[in-house]
Amino acid sequence: MTVTDELLEANARYAETFDGPLPLPPARHVAVLACMDARLDVYRALGLAEGDAHVIRNAGGVVTADEIRSLAISQRLLGTTEIVLVHHTDCGMLTFGDEDFRSGIEAEVGQRPEWHSEAFADLEDDVRASRRRILDSPYIPIKDSVRGFVFDVATGRLSEVA
Amino acid sequence: MTVTDELLEANARYAETFDGPLPLPPARHVAVLACMDARLDVYRALGLAEGDAHVIRNAGGVVTADEIRSLAISQRLLGTTEIVLVHHTDCGMLTFGDEDFRSGIEAEVGQRPEWHSEAFADLEDDVRASRRRILDSPYIPIKDSVRGFVFDVATGRLSEVA
Numbered sequence: 001m002t003v004t005d006e007l008l009e010a011n012a013r014y015a016e017t018f019d020g021p022l023p024l025p026p027a028r029h030v031a032v033l034a035c036m037d038a039r040l041d042v043y044r045a046l047g048l049a050e051g052d053a054h055v056i057r058n059a060g061g062v063v064t065a066d067e068i069r070s071l072a073i074s075q076r077l078l079g080t081t082e083i084v085l086v087h088h089t090d091c092g093m094l095t096f097g098d099e100d101f102r103s104g105i106e107a108e109v110g111q112r113p114e115w116h117s118e119a120f121a122d123l124e125d126d127v128r129a130s131r132r133r134i135l136d137s138p139y140i141p142i143k144d145s146v147r148g149f150v151f152d153v154a155t156g157r158l159s160e161v162a
Numbered sequence: 163m164t165v166t167d168e169l170l171e172a173n174a175r176y177a178e179t180f181d182g183p184l185p186l187p188p189a190r191h192v193a194v195l196a197c198m199d200a201r202l203d204v205y206r207a208l209g210l211a212e213g214d215a216h217v218i219r220n221a222g223g224v225v226t227a228d229e230i231r232s233l234a235i236s237q238r239l240l241g242t243t244e245i246v247l248v249h250h251t252d253c254g255m256l257t258f259g260d261e262d263f264r265s266g267i268e269a270e271v272g273q274r275p276e277w278h279s280e281a282f283a284d285l286e287d288d289v290r291a292s293r294r295r296i297l298d299s300p301y302i303p304i305k306d307s308v309r310g311f312v313f314d315v316a317t318g319r320l321s322e323v324a
Contacts, residue, residue, distance in 0.1 A: 002244060002307050003190045003191060003192050003244055004192065004244050004246055004307055004309055006190075006209075007192070007208040007209060007210070007246065008320060008322075009209075010208055010209020010210075011207055011208055011209065011318075011319065011320045012319070013209070014206060014207050014208075014209065014318055015317055015318040015319040018317060018318025018319075020201065020314075020315050020316045020317065020318060021201070021251075021252060021315040021316040022200075022201050022315070024199075024201075024252055024254055025200075026200040027200070028165045028168075029165060030165050030166065030169070031198075036193075036216040036217055036218045036232055036236070037186075037216070038184075038187075038188040038189070038212070038213050038214055038215050038216055038217070039182065039183070039184050039186075039212050039213050040212075041205045041210075041211075041212050042217075043203045043205060043206070044176060044205070044212075045173055045176050046169040046172055046173055046176075047168075047169060047171075047172020047173065047175070047176065048169070048172075048203075049203075050200070050201050050202075050203050050206075051200050051201050052200055053200050054198040054199070054200055055198055055200070055204075055219050056198045056219050056220055056221075057217050057218050057219045058218055058220070058228055058229070058231070058232045059218075059231060059232040059235040059236065064228045064231075065228070065276065065277045066220055066226045066227070066228035066229070066277070067220070067228070068275075068277070069220070069221060069275070069277050069278075069279065069280065070198055070220045070221040072267070072275070073221040073254065073255075073263075073279065074198070074221065076263075076266075076267070077254055077257070077258065077263075078254055082164060082165055082166050084166055084169065089183075090183060090186055092186060092235065092239055092240055093235075095239070096239060101235075101238075101239075104238075105234070105238070105301055109300045109301065110300075111300050111301075113230075113231070113234070113301055114227065115227045115228070115230070115231045116231075117231065117235065118231065138271045138272075138273050139267055139271065139273075139275055145164050145166055147166055152182075153182050153183040153184070154182045154183040155177055155180060155182065156173075156176055156177040156180025156182060157173065157174070157177040157180075158170060158173045160170075
């Protein structure tokens with residue numbers, strides 16, 4: 001039995017008490033963009049219930065074209081108006097360099113990734129850079145509340161990045 | 163007070179009973195790639211605890227270069243070995259066309275997005291296409307368990323896509 005099979009068993013138990021469907025547009029009009037890190041349960045860490053907020057996640061919680069796509073769909077089609085960015089302490093993205101990562105893949109599989117790893121050297125600087133990419137995008141219409149945070153994996157607490 | 167401020171208050175309560183830090187690599191060696199839809203609480207729907215699995219999310223739960231990036235980092239640097247793909251019923255991505263979406267943005271802001279919306283017309287077909295993109299990628303080393311599912315927002319239940 002794989003872990004995926006175990007997750008399916010857990011899902012069957014979840015469905016026993018599930019009460020749906022809720023409406024499609026997020027009830028609290030927020031989109032959260034966070035790192036994929038396993039230790040960050042976005043719903044519980046931010047007090048979200050099912051139906052409350054869009055949750056976008058990737059390695060680092062960075063902003064590339066694909067996150068602009070998701071945020072544009074979130075705001076333009078589904079009515080969200082606030083954006084919450086979450087990076088976190090002890091992030092894997094602080095532990096390697098882009099050149100080494102891509103060269104390592106190229107050496108192994110004979111093909112160099114057309115994308116960058118988005119690894120970063122400073123957590124708060126990358127939160128600021130991510131926020132800046134959103135503010136600079138012509139495709140995101142509502143920018144009144146675009147705030148960036150660092151989640152501390154030791155304490156569970158968010159700190160805002162100025 | 164914004165909704166973001168309310169989320170920060172909820173986070174302060176969460177941190178009161180938080181017990182960290184956990185290790186960086188996901189304990190159950192799984193990466194989940196799911197839609198950003200607000201109604202899908204990945205941790206609860208799959209029985210995941212903090213620290214268990216990487217969670218990657220975007221509009222549609224699709225696979226673009228950025229998801230290949232996140233999955234490559236997840237497997238190569240942080241030891242995950244299974245991939246779980248989750249789309250869901252009543253998805254916003256079924257309700258619009260790529261050409262209309264991008265033309266509408268261009269008409270409004272005078273610039274055409276360099277990315278596609280990734281809107282799709284058939285849920286199960288897009289799960290299969292997403293799975294295929296992972297299987298075809300040279301940058302994802304472990305493909306023994308790459309399984310695709312549809313989450314039913316009415317029942318909370320996952321169905322596997324053959």
